[in-house]
Amino acid sequence: MKLTKILMASSALTLAGSVAFAESHAMESPVAGEPMADSMTLVSWGGAYQASQQKAYVEPYLEMNPDVTITWDESSAEAVAKLRAMNEADNLTWDLVDVVASDAIRLCDEGLAMEVDHDEVLAPAPDGTDASDDFGDLIVSDCFIPQIVYSTTVGYRTDAEGWTGTPEDICALWDLENFPGQRSLERRPIGNLEWALLCDGVAKEDIYDVLETEEGQDRAFAKLDEIKDNVVWWTAGADTPQLLADGEIVMGSTYNGRLFSLIVEQDQPVEMLWDAQVFDLDGWIIPEGLPEERLNRVMDFLWFATDTQRLADQSKYISYGPARDSSAPMVSMHAELGVDMAPHMPTDPANSENTFLYNYEWWADYRDDLDAKFQAWLAQ
Amino acid sequence: MxxxxxxxxxxxxxxxxxxxxxxxxxxxxxxxxxxxxxxxxxxxxxxxxxxxxxxxxxxxxxxxxxxxxxxxxxxxRSVENQIVSETLPRTVAALDGYDSESGPPSGEVFAALTRDMVVAAELKNHTRLGSRLNYETTGLSSLFRQAGRGVDDIGEDYTDAFVDANEAWEEGETWVRLLANEGWIVASDEWAAREEAAGRGFDELPPRFVFADGVEEALPRTTEMYADFAAVLRTEDGDSPVDEEPWNIVYLSLYEDLAANPDAPAAFEGAEAELLAEAAEIAAGLEPFDYTAAFEEIDEDWLGEDVWGTIDAFSSDYTAGYFAASADRKLTPDGIQPVDEDQRVYGTLFLRTMLMSLGITVSCIALGYPVAWLLANLPLRTANVLMILVLLPFWTSLLVRTSAWKVLLQQQGVINDILVWLGLVSDSNRLIMINNQFGTIVAMTHILLPFMILPLYSVMKTIPPSYLRAAKSLGATNWTAFWRVYFPQSVPGIGAGSILVFILAIGYYITPEIVGGTKGVFISNRIAYHISTSLNWGLAAALGTILLALVLVLYWLYDRIVGIDNVKLGG
Structure with missing residues (x-):
């Protein structure tokens, strides 16, 4: 009873806070006053992530614009193929699509996503810094509007049998002697090849140069060969947490938000190995070819949903780092669990001592080739 | 009679x-x-x-x-390939007769490529072509992306030279007066007036650009590029070229026209002739542009054999490239070659799909036949209850059934736990029954079993039990009576069930994806990957076509060996 009251009070406070912020927010979206469609279809990933978007900015936006209806479509995983099909059928039913950065680059290359001027369509930081500076390097494509930074990292069971010591770095994945047991890795070359080279003694800054050569690729696959028989390959983000909870595996890679809910919400004996976490980004793209009124609605929503406060609010619901520099200091408690979120963010200084930045442009080139090799290697 | x-x-x-x-x-x-x-x-x-x-x-x-x-x-889509010739029409034409072994192509080809790339970059088509060609040769994606960024600067020096000499060259109007037909200028002015009057929401396109008589003969390169410039401006921005400064490549083209034909100004009259004569003088003092060097500066890979070999091999409107790739082969300028051994995957996958589907069909027969026999021979009341048990999983979601197998088969799963508890397996040596071919066969046999039982049941239902009794009364043993009398009559049911199960199995994708691990996945998983992740729809279509053809061939074989008349789905 008491807890409910506290929770209610705190959420009322949050609500009041955000409403107050919205009122004091002097800058209006650049399309304010223009004719706008009164419905919008947002595409996202479903699950906890979509729920965080719903609470952090869709609900507040709907409160400010009661006439608007927002429909969710949980199709982000197939967004690229579906957008291409919609484009060919000339029947665009989506207004704003949440995709990972590499998909955004692909959609931009295919001409399926709209190029935007980030300073024009996104709100500046509260201190007046331009949006493009506030987002900085995270704007990896002209079509991409970043929302969060997440990472692929390794979680391990703390009660694994027959272990000597605790895993300290990413190479524990390869240390079958000290940490015997099954592992899980994502069934794609991205990330795994980098880790393999890193543990084969290649310096972090040279990895992509090495991976560009035939010998480097062979070297990475040879390193993966060492643990191939002990690896379960996952395709869905929920696989590793499930396998860890079942005791099927003793360590495995997945998105940090999934591990957060496994550890904090489900209270499983699992720890996170932040070492060599691979950063990735997720954000919005606007599909190319929206009619003007729908586009205006999207622009109006985007201006609000990606501002500093909204991105900081999102981190109350999920442990993904806000993409704006200016949002970082505002990260606070989890809205329901009351856990301080900062230490669970992939961008937290303690967690990001050794991080790995995914090289999008490099992978855009090498993805097809290495994927064929990876599949052939798996089939052997 | x-x-x-x-x-x-x-x-x-x-x-x-x-x-x-x-x-x-x-x-x-x-x-x-x-x-x-x-x-x-x-x-x-x-x-x-x-x-x-x-x-x-x-x-x-x-x-x-x-x-x-x-x-x-x-x-x-498995043969379609117009994207290359549509995006790079000039380059493809210039490449005619090119031999990639003789090194990078001539400057003429690079000049054509520059023009194509300027237009493609304006239309944002170049990255699309880059990702298409990247399926064939690694690195082309970023090569095209970079070139798209770099090409608008090509010819900038010539723009500056002309503009420095006379600022009029910067004005869109100068170009229009020089090149446009008078009728077009009038139509364009009228359009501009309408736009002014209508204000916001005006969506009428400006009139299509028309050249004045004789201009195209006098300045062929310039007019060709200017036509593209006007067309892109019209369709992309809905603007008339009157207020727009042309692309750098138009200035470069003008220089080339004037350098090649210093008498070109003679075709013009009045102020335009003077302006052009002045430009011809400037042009005489400029060096010709080295397109090859410009591309080398963007990225030296542009001079590589790989790039041009690929563009040349994929320049035709239809290609066998996707089918070659489906057969672990590669279309190169020297014909179709096998890919490196460490990239061969489709042959294995096709073979595996066929063999495992066959295995699933056989295990469906083995499990389904006794069940169908029971159903057909038990009293109706009991048979109906059993029938519901057969149909129940049939009505359950595919995903639920597959996930249930995961729970049962995994190392910490129910079956392993029971085996350990019984002492049949030691705790450290639990059986690996999932994420491999075994898992796929078990889960898919279970999922497809009703498709075997139902046709078998409906055929067995029509076999009068008196035949068996008659056989036995004539002295046949149980086995002989079954094998010589009952079984031959149930063969049409087996045939129908096998065709259903086999054809369904061959195209399955969700179950192998979830329980198949790495060695239990099918060709459909690759098709799904190319449709939704790599976006290589051409290859997906080629793989799908081959799969369809394989099924049809097997169906034909079945017809030849067993006879399709011997298939019964019902009594």
């Missing part, structure tokens, strides 16, 4: 009369109404056919539009 003679007395024509008439007259056989019988029959049949066709027309049209046409279109 006697009867017929008797009937002859009946008044009025009868079919027989007609035949007789025909025989007598030695003319065409006539129907009762006096028309030739053949025609009459044909028209009656035709009417019947049309009626039948009309009856099935709604279904036929529905299937055509929702099934046959989309599938046909999808399959057609």
């Amino acid at each position: 006697t009867d017929a003679t008797a009937q002859d007395k009946i008044a009025g024509p009868t079919p027989d009369t007609a035949i007789r008439d025909a025989e007598r007259a030695d003319g065409p056989m006539l129907a009762a109404d006096g028309r030739p019988l053949k025609k009459s029959l044909a028209s009656a049949l035709r009417r019947q056919k049309i009626r039948a066709l009309l009856l099935i027309a709604p279904l036929l049209i529905f299937i055509m539009f929702t099934f046959i046409i989309p599938i046909g279109q999808m399959l057609f």
